[in-house]
Amino acid sequence: MQERIPFYILVLLLICIGLGSAIYRHLSLEIPWLPGETREIWSVEARLEFVADGDAVVAQMAIPDTQPGFTLLEQATASPGYGLSYLTEEQLPAVRWSVQKAYGKQVLYYRATFLLDSKQTEAWPPPPEVLPAPILPEPITLAALAMIEQAQARSADQITLAAQLMNALGSEDQQVALLRQNRSLAEAALLLMQFASIPARQVTAVPLRHNRRNQDSVPYLMVYSGDQVAFFNLETGKEGRPARLLIWEMEDQPLIDLVGGSNTRVSFSMLREVVKIQTALEEKYADVSAMQVSLHSLPLEEQKLFRGLLLIPVGVVVVMIMRVLVGLRTSGTFMPVLMALALMQTTLGAGLAGFVLVVMTGLVVRGYLSRLNLLLVGRISAVIIVVILLTATFSVIAYNLRIVEGLNIIFFPMIIIAWTIERLSLLWEEEGPKEVLKQGGGSLIVALLAYTLMSNHYIQHLTFNFPGLQFVLLAIVLILGSYTGYRCIELIRFSPFNSADQEKGK
Amino acid sequence: MKWLISPRRLRELGVLGMNRRNIEYIGGHNERRLFPLVDDKLKTKELAINAGLNVPRLVGVIRYQHEIHDIETLLHNQAAFCIKPSKGSGGKGILVIHDHDDQQYYKPNNQALSLADIQRHTSNILAGLFSLGGQPDKAIIEDLIHFDDRFIRYSYEGVPDIRIIVFRGFPVMAMTRLSTAASDGKANLHQGAVGVGIDIATGCASHAVQFDRPVTHHPDTGTALEEVAIPDWHHLLYMAARCFEMTGLGYLGVDVVLDAYKGPMLLELNARPGLAIQIANHQGLRLRLKTISKMESLALTPDDRVAFVQSRFGVPVN
Structure with a gap:
């Protein structure tokens, strides 16, 4: 047993690598263990409307970027006649439209698609510097300081302090009235934060609601406390950030900066699309290469190919289990796997019926060929041609009978069928029909079993999304390959030994 | 049980x-x-x-298809013989003839085979029909064992x-x-x-x-x-x-x-x-x-x- 230790270490290593890579992919790329998970993709359209003065126009609009909770997938604009540039390297990402001459009502569109992404770890922008409080008439300063003092007594840190202040601003207090004289709630709030030395900024947010048009943005107050960030709705004074609140602009800047026009209005419309997680992840990682090397990066056609290829090891393991543990005999070691692959292209019933039909007819034809005294190669070639003719015939018949599934027979590997026919026919001649039924039936059972597993939704999901699991399959195959115990069939075969002991006892 | x-x-x-x-x-x-x-x-x-x-006496070996035509002369002086694939497995492809008159070849159960049957069988052996993995093979003709x-x-x-x-x-x-x-x-x-x-x-x-x-x-x-x-x-x-x-x-x-x-x-x-x-x-x-x-x-x-x-x-x- 000593020399087996490196072997078991290898097996263990393979299992660790396999499971490790799968867990890594699950955690870092958020690929779910089970299929069927969905994600939301939002397309948000900003509509900028203004009246141009008839001269050169430069319109600059802040645009949103990837942020906690949202991943920017793509963006586009519609603005006929306007020159366009994205200012994404600026501190405040923006899009700038320009035109030499414009007159009258102008409408410009900007659209961004976002993945609603709870795993997005992009950091918020750093907190703004706290500026010294402005010099205001004394009653106002005193009122502000009094409010802060009251709030401080009832708070623990900057965020709770901000919450208390926002609460206080909502009340009908005399101090508040003083503070809010000639000031909007937003301005009053920012002023209070300044007095309290809390880093805070006003941001523009867009609450996402499916299929809404003509929505206005909502101003939010963003308050920093160390690494933490809190949001306060500046219209209602309420704290918190709903999951579907997209922060459109977060640098204390106006949304629009327009030169050469007036009567600006920005409105938003949005649309939700629920997509499979694969689609969502593909888009999210579309341009992240190296580390995230994944089958999803391949063209669709190749992806489909690999989807099938990666299932073959599952079938191979089934064959190994059936042969090594159970002891079933199949005609052609891995023929059942190929058959299962073919069955996956067709529907089960039609595929099986087609297969049995073709093989049976093939056997009859092969029976005649064997009387023609041909060389082996010639005979197999003849069988291949006959098999193809048969498939064509059955397909046409099936089509005319309106059984469209019949067409799927063409997915069967012709050469494999021809060899199966040849082998079974030889078996028939040499060992009789019983052995044909045994091996043919064995192959069918194994093929069906392999098919059941390979067509399973979960297994397909796992093999394709976690290619590392192939290492686990490899380890299983290695273990099975070194299994020296009895096969199930042998427990029946050797059952005459049941009487062995009694005889010795005599 | x-x-x-x-x-x-x-x-x-x-x-x-x-x-x-x-x-x-x-x-x-x-x-x-x-x-x-x-x-x-x-x-x-x-x-x-x-x-x-001690091994059964070798009557002849057929290695190539064209030699099959001359199998009749090879067998002429050999009353009882068996033809087997050199690389056969599990007793596959062994043909036993216990008597013949150059036209009819009799199996032990007295079933008669024609020369063409013998030739086809030999051809199948050469093509690898009975051999392990279907590889091309030789046909061995040897003396029949006497009971x-x-x-x-x-x-x-x-x-x-x-x-x-x-x-x-x-x-x-x-x-x-x-x-x-x-x-x-x-x-x-x-x-x-x-x-x-x-x-x-x-x-x-x-x-x-x-x-x-x-x-x-x-x-x-x-x-x-x-x-x-x-x-x-x-x-x-x-x-x-x-x-x-x-x-x-x-x-x-x-x-x-x-x-x-x-x-x-x-x-x-x-x-x-x-x-x-x-x-x-x-x-x-x-x-x-x-x-x-x-x-x-x-x-x-x-x-x-x-x-x-x-x-x-x-x-x-x-």
């Missing part, structure tokens, strides 16, 4: 399973490069002749052969396979031939099975199988033991036939001998194999080894 046996019981009885045979015995004691020596019957024959062992009269009562149509499992040069277990009507004159157990376990010490029958179930009489000839006794048993064991030095294969199935005139003859060797011999003997192989695995010095002569197994592995007389 009569039709099922627990793996624990099997292990206690030392019954060897297919997986363990493949990994521990074939994989562990038979070097891959030596396989061609036994997979190609022509090579085995040469080896045996060089080692001084030993002492055996005629025990076999239906075919010649019984004796299979001896040789492990590291020690003949550990033996059986004879008697063809039946069910097996169509072939000596393959899974086709219905009777397997008679032979006591290594004496060469006498110890147990018999057909289709893996115990039998006491031959189903066709009706003779009691417990009377089966192999003449010249010691020499047979010696021949089997020699095959180890001859091939270098540690786990080997040696097939021997008894010819009425020439005595025991080596028919073929098998690097992957089956496990049915255990059922025929009603004995597991593993205990004997373990005994031999434990032996330190293997610098024994074939005679020593035969003496060893005869003293150790005999069935105790009740």
Whole structure:
């Protein structure tokens, strides 16, 4: 047993690598263990409307970027006649439209698609510097300081302090009235934060609601406390950030900066699309290469190919289990796997019926060929041609009978069928029909079993999304390959030994 | 449960399973490069002749398709013969003709074949129809074995052969396979031939099975199988033991036939001998194999080894 230790270490290593890579992919790329998970993709359209003065126009609009909770997938604009540039390297990402001459009502569109992404770890922008409080008439300063003092007594840190202040601003207090004289709630709030030395900024947010048009943005107050960030709705004074609140602009800047026009209005419309997680992840990682090397990066056609290829090891393991543990005999070691692959292209019933039909007819034809005294190669070639003719015939018949599934027979590997026919026919001649039924039936059972597993939704999901699991399959195959115990069939075969002991006892 | 046996019981009885045979015995004691020596019957024959062992006389070898046309002249002077693929397995593709008049060739059951049938069969052999992995093959034509009269009562149509499992040069277990009507004159157990376990010490029958179930009489000839006794048993064991030095294969199935005139003859060797011999003997192989695995010095002569197994592995007389 000593020399087996490196072997078991290898097996263990393979299992660790396999499971490790799968867990890594699950955690870092958020690929779910089970299929069927969905994600939301939002397309948000900003509509900028203004009246141009008839001269050169430069319109600059802040645009949103990837942020906690949202991943920017793509963006586009519609603005006929306007020159366009994205200012994404600026501190405040923006899009700038320009035109030499414009007159009258102008409408410009900007659209961004976002993945609603709870795993997005992009950091918020750093907190703004706290500026010294402005010099205001004394009653106002005193009122502000009094409010802060009251709030401080009832708070623990900057965020709770901000919450208390926002609460206080909502009340009908005399101090508040003083503070809010000639000031909007937003301005009053920012002023209070300044007095309290809390880093805070006003941001523009867009609450996402499916299929809404003509929505206005909502101003939010963003308050920093160390690494933490809190949001306060500046219209209602309420704290918190709903999951579907997209922060459109977060640098204390106006949304629009327009030169050469007036009567600006920005409105938003949005649309939700629920997509499979694969689609969502593909888009999210579309341009992240190296580390995230994944089958999803391949063209669709190749992806489909690999989807099938990666299932073959599952079938191979089934064959190994059936042969090594159970002891079933199949005609052609891995023929059942190929058959299962073919069955996956067709529907089960039609595929099986087609297969049995073709093989049976093939056997009859092969029976005649064997009387023609041909060389082996010639005979197999003849069988291949006959098999193809048969498939064509059955397909046409099936089509005319309106059984469209019949067409799927063409997915069967012709050469494999021809060899199966040849082998079974030889078996028939040499060992009789019983052995044909045994091996043919064995192959069918194994093929069906392999098919059941390979067509399973979960297994397909796992093999394709976690290619590392192939290492686990490899380890299983290695273990099975070194299994020296009895096969199930042998427990029946050797059952005459049941009487062995009694005889010795005599 | 009569039709099922627990793996624990099997292990206690030392019954060897297919997986363990493949990994521990074939994989562990038979070097891959030596396989061609036994997979190609022509090579085995040469080896045996060089080692001084008796083999059936070679009538001719057909290597190429065009030689098939001349097969008639080759067979003209040979009344009884058999054609077999050189690399065949499991007795596949063996055609036995016991008489012919150059037009009609008669099988042992008197079924007549035409020359064209013979030629087609030979052509199939060359194309690799019966060979391992379908590789191109040679057809061997050899002298037919002459029935030993002492055996005629025990076999239906075919010649019984004796299979001896040789492990590291020690003949550990033996059986004879008697063809039946069910097996169509072939000596393959899974086709219905009777397997008679032979006591290594004496060469006498110890147990018999057909289709893996115990039998006491031959189903066709009706003779009691417990009377089966192999003449010249010691020499047979010696021949089997020699095959180890001859091939270098540690786990080997040696097939021997008894010819009425020439005595025991080596028919073929098998690097992957089956496990049915255990059922025929009603004995597991593993205990004997373990005994031999434990032996330190293997610098024994074939005679020593035969003496060893005869003293150790005999069935105790009740």
